[in-house]
Amino acid sequence: MGSRYTRTLRLFWGASIAAEMEYRLNFLLAAITSLGNLVGSLFALSLFYNNGMDLGGWRWEEAIVVMGLAVFMEGFTSTFLRPNVGRIVQHVREGTLDFVLLKPIDTQFWLSLRNLSLWGVPNLLYGVLVVIYGGRCLGLALSDFARGVIPLLIGLVVLYCIWFMLSTMSIWFVKVHNLTGLLRGLLEAGRYPTPAYPAAYQIVFTFVIPVTFLTTVPAAAIVGRNSASIWAALTLAGVLCLLSRAFWRLAMRFYSSASS
Amino acid sequence: MNKRWRKFVTLVAASHAEMSEYRVELVLWILSSIMPFVLMGLWMKASHNAGGSLGPVGFARYFLAVFVIRQLTLVWVIYEFEEDVVKGRLSARLLHPIDPGWRYLASHLGERIARFPFLIGVCAAFFVLYPAAFWLPGPADAGRAFAALVAAFALRFLMQYAFAMVAFWSERANAIEDLWFFMYLFLSGFIAPLDLFPDSVRRVAELTPFPYLVYMPARILIGQQVDLTKGFLVMAVWGTGFWFLYRRLWKTGLKRYSAMGA
Numbered sequence: 180m181g182s183r184y185t186r187t188l189r190l191f192w193g194a195s196i197a198a199e200m201e202y203r204l205n206f207l208l209a210a211i212t213s214l215g216n217l218v219g220s221l222f223a224l225s226l227f228y229n230n231g232m233d234l235g236g237w238r239w240e241e242a243i244v245v246m247g248l249a250v251f252m253e254g255f256t257s258t259f260l261r262p263n264v265g266r267i268v269q270h271v272r273e274g275t276l277d278f279v280l281l282k283p284i285d286t287q288f289w290l291s292l293r294n295l296s297l298w299g300v301p302n303l304l305y306g307v308l309v310v311i312y313g314g315r316c317l318g319l320a321l322s323d324f325a326r327g328v329i330p331l332l333i334g335l336v337v338l339y340c341i342w343f344m345l346s347t348m349s350i351w352f353v354k355v356h357n358l359t360g361l362l363r364g365l366l367e368a369g370r371y372p373t374p375a376y377p378a379a380y381q382i383v384f385t386f387v388i389p390v391t392f393l394t395t396v397p398a399a400a401i402v403g404r405n406s407a408s409i410w411a412a413l414t415l416a417g418v419l420c421l422l423s424r425a426f427w428r429l430a431m432r433f434y435s436s437a438s439s
Numbered sequence: 440m441n442k443r444w445r446k447f448v449t450l451v452a453a454s455h456a457e458m459s460e461y462r463v464e465l466v467l468w469i470l471s472s473i474m475p476f477v478l479m480g481l482w483m484k485a486s487h488n489a490g491g492s493l494g495p496v497g498f499a500r501y502f503l504a505v506f507v508i509r510q511l512t513l514v515w516v517i518y519e520f521e522e523d524v525v526k527g528r529l530s531a532r533l534l535h536p537i538d539p540g541w542r543y544l545a546s547h548l549g550e551r552i553a554r555f556p557f558l559i560g561v562c563a564a565f566f567v568l569y570p571a572a573f574w575l576p577g578p579a580d581a582g583r584a585f586a587a588l589v590a591a592f593a594l595r596f597l598m599q600y601a602f603a604m605v606a607f608w609s610e611r612a613n614a615i616e617d618l619w620f621f622m623y624l625f626l627s628g629f630i631a632p633l634d635l636f637p638d639s640v641r642r643v644a645e646l647t648p649f650p651y652l653v654y655m656p657a658r659i660l661i662g663q664q665v666d667l668t669k670g671f672l673v674m675a676v677w678g679t680g681f682w683f684l685y686r687r688l689w690k691t692g693l694k695r696y697s698a699m700g701a
Contacts, residue, residue: 208614212621219625222640226631232485364473371481380480 187284188292195262195295210301217305220246220370235374241402242372243313248331248394249370251306255335256366257299260342263291267346277436287427291343310401317402327401330409333416334393338366340419341388347423350430362388369394389415447541454549462553469557475506478630493632497661499572501632503565504657509629510558511551512592512652516543517616520603525610529696540600547596576660583667587656590671594678595652601685607692622647628654645669648677 199206224246228239237245267290270276279289314324345362365388368376373384373391384390392412399405458465479502483495493501520543523529532539566573576584602619605612624630626649633641633654644650651670658665 205611205614208618212614212617215618215621219621219630222625223630226635227481227485229637230635234481234485360472364477367474368477375484376480377484380477 184284184288191293192295195293196297199295199297206297209298213301213305217250217302217309220250221309224371235372235376237372237374237404238317240313240316241398241404243316244310244401245372245394245398246370247306247309247311247313248334248398249306250302250309251331252334252338252366252369252393254299254302254304254306256338256342258296258303259292259299260339261299262294262296264339264342264346266294268349271349271434274436276434286431287343287424291339314401319401323401323403326403327397330392330397330400330412333409333412334397336416337389337392337412337419340416340423344419344423344426347427347430350434365390366393372398392416443537443541446537447545450542450545451549451552454546455552456549458550458553465554466557469510469554469561472506472509475502475509475629478502482631496572499569500574500661501657503562503572504660505629505653507558507562507660508588508591508653508656510554511588512595514547514592514595514599516547516596517599517603517606517613519543519546520600521606521610521612524606524696543600544596547592574661576662580659580662584656584659587651587659587667587670590674591652591656594648594674594681597678597681597685598648601681601688604685604688604692607688607695623649623652626650627652628657632657646673648674 221243224242225239227234228242233239234242267276270279270290280286282289310327311324341362365384368380368384369390373381373395376384381391392415396409396412400409479499482493482498482502486493486498487495520529523532529539532542535542598619599616602615603612605615626644626647628650633644633650636644651674655665655667655670
């Protein structure tokens with residue numbers, strides 16, 4: 180059973196990469212744009228520290244680690260989420276979801292992992308480099324970076340679940356893509372450590388849209404700061420996983436295809 | 440001239456009516472550009488402990504102004520134009536007895552009028568939530584801000600329309616816009632007021648058109664001093680350059696253009 184899924188996945192991704200290779204120039208442009216964005220974001224961050232302010236008591240090098248993780252998350256989003264989960268809305272609107280449902284494989288699996296886009300790869304790379312740079316400035320050892328791996332994986336799961344649940348809503352509300360715009364704006368907030376925000380914002384970023392678990396919690400684990408515990412993060416990820424699966428099942432009971 | 444003006448006003452009215460059909464979408468669209476409010480939170484908290492040039496209330500007003508300016512100067516003509524070229528719809532528009540540019544401009548203005556009431560609503564809600572930041576620009580400032588906003592919108596439209604002409608040669612003209620946009624994002628004052636920038640960066644930025652698209656109108660709105668002459672002068676220089684670029688690309692591009700499926 181398991182091997183069937185891994186074999187399918189290899190075929191999916193092989194085909195995706197072959198298709199992407201057609202657009203090498205675009206890839207180069209994306210790499211340049213990502214680099215420009217990274218420089219700009221670091222510049223924006225430096226404005227706080229150059230004007231004698233700080234971000235919720237976090238040092239410059241620590242804030243850089245948060246920024247690096249946010250860039251990494253952005254790369255993950257454009258590599259895995261946008262070309263898959265981001266297209267659910269389109270499948271629902273155009274009725275092509277019917278064909279996906281007929282395939283002899285789990286629908287959530289197909290919808291979540293069918294495609295792979297290389298556009299996010301520069302950001303994945305830049306993110307890792309920035310985290311390593313920030314960590315080295317703080318004199319962190321390899322074991323310190325290792326402490327961040329599990330919180331980072333949890334963050335990826337949380338991000339996936341939020342995207343998937345939001346896209347599932349398109350079964351009821353076809354024009355949900357405006358909502359993903361709202362979500363993107365909120366996730367941008369993850370570029371800065373959560374304690375840098377006023378109290379009301381912190382509540383929203385922790386309990387309503389758990390942005391803090393995407394970047395601040397893994398960064399805190401790497402630089403050795405106190406933050407929400409790993410058990411809270413793990414519980415949240417578990418609950419979101421079950422919830423998104425249940426929500427998808429529920430949505431399927433209401434799905435009645437396009438134009439019928 | 441009078442006749443062309445009447446045509447243009449009719450086009451604006453038609454596109455306003457069209458946009459009013461999609462009111463819910465419009466609200467969601469406004470809400471999706473909440474980035475200024477996120478940045479507002481950051482700067483308010485940071486300046487609370489350390490002072491800074493504006494202080495928490497000043498930053499709140501600045502970023503509210505940025506939000507409003509951004510909403511009023513949104514431009515997406517490159518995406519519309521690119522689709523029209525790729526799908527061949529431009530052919531029909533070329534047959535109309537009016538330059539296609541007017542039609543795109545009209546659709547932007549009509550949408551702007553439909554958007555305006557919701558913007559007032561967002562501002563009112565903001566002042567209810569945070570009454571300490573309440574202020575209204577005086578009539579003189581409002582007049583100056585209006586002039587600056589009209590100029591900013593016109594320049595942004597012209598720049599993007601000039602880039603849109605690249606669609607005659609390439610199917611992905613908007614890649615240029617993406618590159619241009621991130622410079623706009625970081626140099627226009629969208630992320631922070633320019634007086635917080637290091638001097639060398641600010642001096643370079645002031646030669647580009649970007650600071651006059653967001654930072655200058657925002658300063659006027661929150662009642663700070665600005666060098667209007669310099670602002671309009673820089674915008675005029677860039678505007679002239681982009682005008683000639685647009686005319687040039689339009690003329691050569693049109694010769695190249697052979698409609699889809701024709």
